[in-house]
Amino acid sequence: MVSYEFFAACPKGLESLLLEELTGLGASPVRETVAGVYFTGGLELGYRACLWSRLANKILLPLANFDLQDAEDLYEGVSAIAWHEHLSPSSSFVVDFVGTNAAVRNSQFGALKTKDAIVDVIRNATGERPSVARDNPDLRINVRLSRGKAAVSLDLSGDSLHRRGYRQKQGAAPLKENLAAALLLRADWPAIAARGGALLDPMCGSGTLLVEAAMMAADIAPGLLRARFGFERWLQHRNDVWLTIREEAIERKRAGLARTLPEIRGYDADIHVIRSAEANVLAAKLDHWVRLSRKELKDFTLPTHKQLEAGLVITNPPYGERLGDADALRYLYAYLGDRMRSAFPGWSLAVFTGNPDLCHEMKLKAHKKYKFFNGKLPSELLLFDIREQQAQPERKPDAPIELRPVVLSAGAEMFANRLKKNQKQLAKWIKRENIHCYRLYDADMPEYAVAVDVYEGYAHVQEYQPPAKVDETAARRRMEEVRDALPGVLGISQDHISYKTRRRTAGKQQYEKQQVRAVHPLVPVREGQVRLLVDLWQYLDAGLFLDHRPLRLRIANESRGKRFLNLFCYTATASVHAAVGGARFTHSVDMSRTYLDWARKNFAENGLGEQQNRLEQADCLQWLATAKGEYDIIMLDPPSFSNSKRMEGVLDIQRDQVQLIDDAMRLLAPKGVLYFSNNLRSFTLAPEIETRYRVEDITRETLDPDFSRNSKIHHCWSIRHS
Structure with missing residues (x-):
């Protein structure tokens, strides 16, 4: 039997895996090099490598290797090959030329010179010349120029082997098929599948990992779906050998699919991406074995239709290079870590990312890391064994520390007593309704004109700007008394209490930072079924208007299957409630990029992406x-005043309410509801609004006990079509 030396080309980082694969196919000897492996065997082995390699891009058959100092060296070196033994005059070919040097300054020139030599050899031998075809040539010639040497090979593969033939559609950042296969091999998927373990991908994109995993589990040759290989029109092709190898692969596929395969499921938040994945799975003829559904990360849990063996969760989440915002993605990765600990004990996790630092947010310790290239982007595969992870409780703010006793002045004691009285009055409600963030005090005593909000182990204190007639020295003294009293009453250390002075702001001032901390300022807090991020330090408002808690919870209860629009959305907390409540989609609009970036983090904190939750x-x-468009629920909560080009530069809610509500009602579905709210104390609803629509004042229903002392903090109406 004639023995050949082949070269299998692959992406950088896959060389050692490819060497193992070729050895398993019967290659010997094998030699690893950069971006490929040399291996030796008969023609049958070359065919088998083309059909079965999950990792290679190309299987090349080297024909010549020579020094190349000038253009004539290239022509003469190629001319020394007996091309008429490989290519008939009636055939077509194309030259793939890679590399340059001083003699060959560009690949086009190198390909042209190679083509001329091949044509001249065949014409001299037969009197006829073959043609060049860029599309679907009969034979591909590969020339690589490196360090003054040219290597000329026949490309037995034809099109790159990573193109299996099943990819009909793709998402925004698809994995190449051979890279996906490498990730599965590094994650030990073949062994997991062999013992019956399942495979789940919570962010599956166009489904490449799922299809490759199913082909491995079912023993399906990755090249079976390809229309043709490069060797099939080569003059020395042995079709009898090839047909035997292919029939063997078909029989192995039949036997593999007859077995009970492990559960393989993929999810993604984007229905359009799921449709692409379904098309690819169908093209791979694996639709009976790979299940797909639209699901947000927040809903990612063990399937309940049957008991699953612990298996592998593998995913390629966004990492901020081409998809998403890396800052917001910190919260998405943290959510994935929490979900794995809570729902997948005993499972393995494999995360492939171009930003490994994001994986620190998962609070899991990787037991192995592998470096790869995703295209030209350096990336890593991190492997976690959830069985070995220390069970971690849900992320919570720091626990209170032991406080140093402070002797309070008479004024501070009086303020402290009022806080304690309010605590006692609110205690039963807080426990009954599972309230985590609330207003404890709101200028109950005129001398102490502050608002005190409690946020799960933190406090946010806003001093109302005193009138000019108030003595500044007295005002400062009272604020010191507030500072002295708060830690002892709340059981919160002073560095967990933020103090600000509330002044009327306009334009960009409302977005400007108040103070900056060295650590990341956002604190996760709970409200109903969601977690929201508050910033107690940098901005005047914390990112969560506590007085709208009842309205947000109402929207959450009414949102299942509904289309929700949030105007002047701020940090989109109501949209997060709607999404977690099962809204079909949410659409949040605000003019501040600062707040929309914050909103993006709020969605990620709850395992929600932007595919069904649009931020504009x-x-x-x-x-x-x-x-x-048309929406079933609209929340309209505009500021009292705001700069705007449309209304002569200023939005005045009392003046502009009719136009604003009419425009919003135009988008409201016939049976929908508009929740209109504002915090202008002197506001009155225009009579024509009540004439045109069915209006109900729900202000009382949207104020919880912690705001009962200040019933004018906002006005709220439900408005429906007549």
């Missing part, structure tokens, strides 16, 4: 004037 930066007044 726009002036709401201008947006409403031209917007199209």
Whole structure:
């Protein structure tokens, strides 16, 4: 039997895996090099490598290797090959030329010179010349120029072997098929599948990992779906050998699919991506074995239709290079870590990312890390064994520390007593309703004109700007008394209490930072079924208007299957409630990029992506004037005053309410509801609104006990079509 030396080309990082694969196919000897493996065997082995290699890009058959100092060296070296033994005059070919040097300054020149030599050899031998075809040539010639040497090979593969033939559609950042196979091999999927373990991908994209995993589990040759290989029109092709190898692969596939395969499931938040994955799975003829459904990360849990053996969760989440925002993705990775600990004990986790630092947010310790290239981007595969992880409780704010006793002045004692009285009054409600963030005090005593909000082990204190007639020295003394009293009453250390002075702001001032901390300022807190991020330090408002808690919870209860629009959305907390409550989709509009970035983090904190939760930066007044669409629930909570080009530069809610509500109602579904709210104390609803629509004042229903002392903090109506 004639023995050949082949070269299997692969992406960098896959060489050692490819060497193991070729050895398993019967290659010997084998030699690893950069981006490929040399191996030796008969022609049958070359065919088998083309059909069965899950990792190679190309299987090349070297024909010549020579020094190349000038262009004539290239022509003469190629001319020394007996091309008429490989290619008939009636055939077509193309030259793939890679590399340059001083003599060959560009690959096009190198390919042209190679083509000329091949044509001349065949014409001299037969009197006829073959043609060049860029598309679907009969034979591909591969020339690689490196360090002054040219290597000329026949490309037995034809098109790159990573193109299996099943990819009909793809997402925004797809994995190449051979890279996906390498990730599965490094994650030990063949062994997990052999013992019946399942495979789940919570962010499956176009489904490449799922299809490759199913082909491995069912013993399906990755090349079976390809239309043709490069060797099939080679003059020395042995079709009898090839047909035997292919029939053997078909029989192995039949036997593999007859077995009970492990559960393989993929999920993604984007229904369009799921449709692409379904098309690819169908093209791979694996639709009976690979299950797909649209699901947010928040809903990722063990399937309940049957008892599953502990298996592998493998995923390629967004990492901020081409998809998503890396800052917001910190919270998405943290959510994935929490979900794995709570729902998948005993499982293995494999995360492939171009930003390994994001994996620190999962609070899991990787037991192995492998470096790869995703295209040209350096990336890592991190492997975690959830069985070995220390069970971690849900992330919570730091516990209170032991406080140093402080002797309070008479004024501070009086303030402390009022706080304690309020605590006692609210205690039963807080426990009954499972409240975690609430207003404890709101200028109950005129001398102490502050608002005190409690956020799960933190406090946010806002001093109302005193009138000019108030003595500044007295005002400062009272604030010191507030500072002295708060830690002891709340059981919170002073460095967990934020102090600000509330002044009326306009324009960009409301977005400007108040103070900056060295550590990341966002604190996760709970409200109903969601977690929201508050910033107690940098901005005047914390990112969560506590007085709207009842309205947010109402929206959460009403949102299942509904289309939700949030205008002047701020940090989109109501949209997060709607999404977690089962909204079909949410659409949040605000003119501040700062707040929309914050909103993006709020969604990620709850395992939600932007595929079904759209965030749009726009002036709401201008947006409403031209917007199209239909929504079942709309929340309209504009500021009292705001700069706007549309309303002569200023939004005045008392003046502009009719136009604003009319524009919003134009987008409301016939049986929908608009929740209109504002915090202008002197506001009155225009009579024409009550004439045109069914209006109900629900202000009382949207104020919880912690705001009963200040019933004018906001006005709220439900508005429906007549």
